[in-house]
Amino acid sequence: MRDATDDAAVRAVDSATVRQPTNVLIVGVGGQGVIMISKALAWLAQSQGFEVKQSEVHGMAKRGGAVFSHVRFGPEVWSPTIPKGEVDILVALEWAEGLRWLPYLKPDTGIFICDTKRIVPPFACLNRHPGAPLRYSRETPAEVRAHVLEAYAIDATRMAEELGNDRAANVVLLGAVSTAMDFPVADWERAVTEFVPKKTIAVNLKAFGLGRGWIDDARRGTPAALEAEPVFATPRAPADTPYNVRLEITPGWCKSCDICVKLCPERCLQLNSERIVELAIPEACTGCRLCEWLCPDFAIRVHLDSVQDMVAAQAGARQ
Numbered sequence: 001m002r003d004a005t006d007d008a009a010v011r012a013v014d015s016a017t018v019r020q021p022t023n024v025l026i027v028g029v030g031g032q033g034v035i036m037i038s039k040a041l042a043w044l045a046q047s048q049g050f051e052v053k054q055s056e057v058h059g060m061a062k063r064g065g066a067v068f069s070h071v072r073f074g075p076e077v078w079s080p081t082i083p084k085g086e087v088d089i090l091v092a093l094e095w096a097e098g099l100r101w102l103p104y105l106k107p108d109t110g111i112f113i114c115d116t117k118r119i120v121p122p123f124a125c126l127n128r129h130p131g132a133p134l135r136y137s138r139e140t141p142a143e144v145r146a147h148v149l150e151a152y153a154i155d156a157t158r159m160a161e162e163l164g165n166d167r168a169a170n171v172v173l174l175g176a177v178s179t180a181m182d183f184p185v186a187d188w189e190r191a192v193t194e195f196v197p198k199k200t201i202a203v204n205l206k207a208f209g210l211g212r213g214w215i216d217d218a219r220r221g222t223p224a225a226l227e228a229e230p231v232f233a234t235p236r237a238p239a240d241t242p243y244n245v246r247l248e249i250t251p252g253w254c255k256s257c258d259i260c261v262k263l264c265p266e267r268c269l270q271l272n273s274e275r276i277v278e279l280a281i282p283e284a285c286t287g288c289r290l291c292e293w294l295c296p297d298f299a300i301r302v303h304l305d306s307v308q309d310m311v312a313a314q315a316g317a318r319q
């Protein structure tokens with residue numbers, strides 16, 4: 001295993017001299033922006049004169065389904081799909097999805113860049129009460145790093161949230177990935193500008209810079225990246241911890257699909273007379289977050305206020 005502090009922690013994939021295609025596999029779940037960064041990378045590689053093949057598989061159309069995309073570029077690329085064990089860079093926007101695809105990484109040279117964001121699928125929440133154990137990957141970043149030659153666990157979602165837009169987490173990861181390829185930074189930024197919504201260009205360029213900076217810090221062994229081992233907290237509160245569940249509903253984004261109403265385990269949601277979702281029985285809501293994960297339109301955010309305060313306090317104490 002090589003430590004993140006190792007000088008050779010991130011090798012540039014010297015695209016100009018490599019005859020074999022460079023293989024990048026991007027994975028996550030629906031709604032995280034897997035396809036967007038895949039398209040941006042493919043577009044960029046093509047603009048640099050490479051032959052590019054990109055393929056993608058969407059899981060369920062709604063949020064929560066697995067999504068992955070293969071991007072291959074080089075002087076010549078024949079197949080759009082990357083064989084198992086041939087991925088040069090595995091980029092994961094969700095922790096368990098990243099672990100699931102690890103066997104695709106080249107065992108000797110592959111780079112693993114993973115957001116520590118955890119999106120627990122509904123079938124892993126067998127008991128939906130606060131504090132109940134989840135059937136979800138228990139591996140910590142340190143344990144994964146011990147088994148992968150070169151691995152980075154980045155709290156990209158938190159970094160994007162601090163910028164004021166958690167949807168930019170995928171671009172934080174793109175910034176991290178950019179350090180493993182020798183394309184000019186200005187061209188990467190052009191690709192970001194090309195593919196993100198126009199109103200979010202500024203925040204996404206900042207997100208890109210943060211991702212690059214995080215990896216640069218890791219290469220130099222300097223503080224921010226290495227000391228900030230991500231908080232790997234369960235998204236739900238411990239059973240004996242008082243907390244406030246607050247649902248933030250954006251009416252303009254609700255398309256009345258009824259998914260959250262049907263799947264809320266406590267049956268505490270309903271559509272109002274205008275067919276917009278509302279929390280009908282607040283005292284029954286456990287903060288399980290299923291509605292947030294399953295809404296295809298990002299219309300619901302679940303806030304566990306006291307838990308967030310607790311995590312922030314823990315992070316502050318470690319600094």
Ligand code: SF4
Nearest residue numbers: 264285286288289291
């Ligand atoms: S409203 Fe959402 S967070 Fe509350 S119990 Fe239902 S699915 Fe879970």
Ligand code: SF4
Nearest residue numbers: 254255257258260295
């Ligand atoms: S909040 Fe989302 S899942 Fe619920 S009805 Fe509206 S669009 Fe559908």
